[in-house]
Amino acid sequence: MGNRTVGISETAKRPRAIRLGLIGVGTVGTGTLRVLKEHGAEIERRLGCRIELQRVCSRTIHDKDLSWFGQPIEITTDWKEVVGDPAIDIVIELVGELPTARAIAFAALDAGKHLVTANKQLVAEHGVELVERSRARRLSLGIEATVAGGTPILHAIREGLAGEHFDAVFGILNGTTNYILTEMERRGATFRTALAEAQQKGYAEPDPTFDVAGFDARYKIAILAMVCFGQAVPVKDIPTQGIQEIDQVDFAYARRLDRTVRLVGVARRQPRGRLEIFVRPLMIPRASQLASVHGPTNGIMLVGNKGGVTTLTGRGAGGEPTGVAVLSDVVEIARTLAAGGAGATPLGYAHWHPARIVSPDEDVVATYLRLVVRDRPGILARVCALLARHRINIDSVLQEPGMPQRHLPFVMTLEPTQEKRVAKAVREISRLSFLAQKPVLLRFADLP
Ligand SMILES: NC(=O)c1ccc[n+]([C@@H]2O[C@H](COP(=O)([O-])OP(=O)(O)OC[C@H]3O[C@@H](n4cnc5c(N)ncnc54)[C@H](OP(=O)(O)O)[C@@H]3O)[C@@H](O)[C@H]2O)c1
Structure with missing residues (x-):
């Protein structure tokens, strides 16, 4: 048999067109429409078939000017019209609010539509259910936008590294908090100033709690744990600490220790099939890859058993x-x-099992303890005696010069100790009369 060139059209039967129904025309919905307008022709060349926007839905769609899209768009305020439209192949859910997003997602699958969603809360809390429903109906589910927005981390884990056994994933998963922390680091901005700037630039919501308290990153680390380890983690069980207590003085001390502070989501395999998972600000080495992730950028570091470290930013x-x-x-x-x-398999595994989470209290870790005191003789001796009573060894004591006596911050670095023992000692320290502010305890984490 002689050689012959085989065209794609001969090897696969391509649909004539893929028809989309998009629900939610806010930040991401509008962004998706803009990208479709600008990249549509190129995407069609990649696919070998047309992409047609069949219908677009938003509550206030009649007030939105979509003339820039350049093509007539069928619009509705009722998402059920999109889900029920027999011409639509793929429903894109971008409404945000969990109850509505959930209703749309399950209705779309029940109506036989493939589903794409950007909703991290939906996938973190109902991911397994969604996958099982879509699988039962032989439908596809797209969730790439739920973690790290435009950084294709889920595809990298599921496809590019499908042969890997992951030991750990570490992620800077929230752009708002990373912007705030890196502005505090870069130019000594206070938390308040950096937050106000983040709000001005549109990185932070008027109520920033969801981001700064670590809740947004918590959903994302839950999804990463499913995709990396095949373990379903109840979101509420993930220990989470935000960045509200971080002060610019922590960056001054961190620099002396050749470290910096980042809000990191961590999921790491532990012996006997258990999983360590949390979101908290960590003292990481300045030379580590995540320390060089600045501004509203995200960075995810995967630690593979064979391939070592792979980082996407x-x-x-x-x-x-x-x-x-x-x-x-x-x-x-x-x-x-x-x-x-x-x-x-959008969550990376054909089957999942419930995660058995290790309590972080049991971890033996080195810690950074920042105390702010009203200065008077004997303070250091009292704190040292209390730590000694809990059998906690001090590695170093640091004090920046020129600080006010009535509000004097100093730092102790503590040798590796079970964290619950340190936490107990810190609770006792916080009751001492000379304390001017609640103590701040941060873990050291030696990330690559
Ligand atoms: N923003 C980001 O950078 C980003 C990044 C990654 C993932 N995400 C996720 O993407 C999703 C959308 O976020 P977003 O920032 O685009 O939110 P958004 O700006 O608040 O937009 C939400 C849109 O949904 C519409 N909507 C709400 N309820 C509706 C309903 N019952 N029926 C029809 N439309 C409804 C709203 O309609 P009206 O405007 O007409 O009132 C609005 O256009 C969220 O799940 C979010 O977590 C966002």
């Missing part, structure tokens, strides 16, 4: 970068349809 949010992730899921689904198959 990129845009963690924003309408258009997240829109790219949404449309990348559309492309993947369209390719699967062309191949005549059902969706891949």
Whole structure:
């Protein structure tokens, strides 16, 4: 048999067009429409079939000017019209609010539509249920935009590294808090100033609690734990600490220790199938890869058993970068349809088991303790005696010069000790009469 060139059209039966229904025209919905307008032709060349926007839904769609899209768009304020439209192949859910997003997602799957969602809360809390429902109906589910916005971390774990056994994942998963921390680090801004700037630039909401308290990162580390380890973690069980107590003085001390502070989501395998998982500010080496992730950027470090460390950094949010992730899921689904198959396994595993979470209290860790005191003789001796009573060894004591006597911060670095023992001692220290402020305790983490 002689050689001959085989064209793609001969090897796969491609659908004539993929029809989309998009629900939610806010930041990400608008970004997705813009990317579709600008990259649509290129995406179609990649796919070998047309992408048609069949219907768009938003509560206030009649007040939105979408003339820039350049094509007539069928609009509605009722998402059920999108889900029930027999012409639509893929429903894109971008409404944000969990109860509505959940209702749309399950209704879409029940109506036989493939689903793309950017909702981390939906996937973290109902991911297994969504995957099982989509699998039962041989439908695809796209969730790339739920973690790290425009940075394709989930595809990297699921496809590029599907042969790997992950030992750990460490992530800077929230752009707002990373912007605040790196501004405090870079130019000594206070938490308040850096937060106000983040709000001004549109990185932080008027009520920033969801980001600064670590809740946003908690959903994302829960999804990463599912995709990296096949373990379903109840979100409420993930110990979470925000960055509200971090002060610019912590960066001054961190620099003396050749470290910096970052809010990190950690999920790490432990012996006997257990999982360590938490979100908290950590004192990480300045030379570590995550220390060089600045501003609203996200960075995720995967530690593989064979391949070692793989790090991805990129845009963690924003309408258009997240829109790219949404449309990348559309492309993947369209390719699967062309191949005549059902969706891949969006959570990385065919089956999951409930995670057995190790209590972080049991961990033996070195810690950074910042105390702010009203200065008077004998303070150091009292604190040292109390730590000694709890059998906690002090590694060093640091004090920046020129600090006010009535509000004097100093730092102790403590040798590796079970964290619950340190926490108990710190609770006792916080009751001492000369304390001017609640003590701050941060873990040292020796990330690569
Ligand atoms: N923003 C980001 O950078 C980013 C990044 C990654 C992932 N995400 C996720 O993407 C999703 C969307 O976020 P977003 O920032 O785009 O939110 P957003 O700006 O608040 O937009 C939400 C949109 O949903 C519409 N909507 C709400 N309830 C609706 C309903 N019942 N029926 C129809 N439309 C409804 C709103 O309509 P009206 O405007 O008409 O009132 C609005 O257009 C969220 O799950 C978010 O976590 C966001």
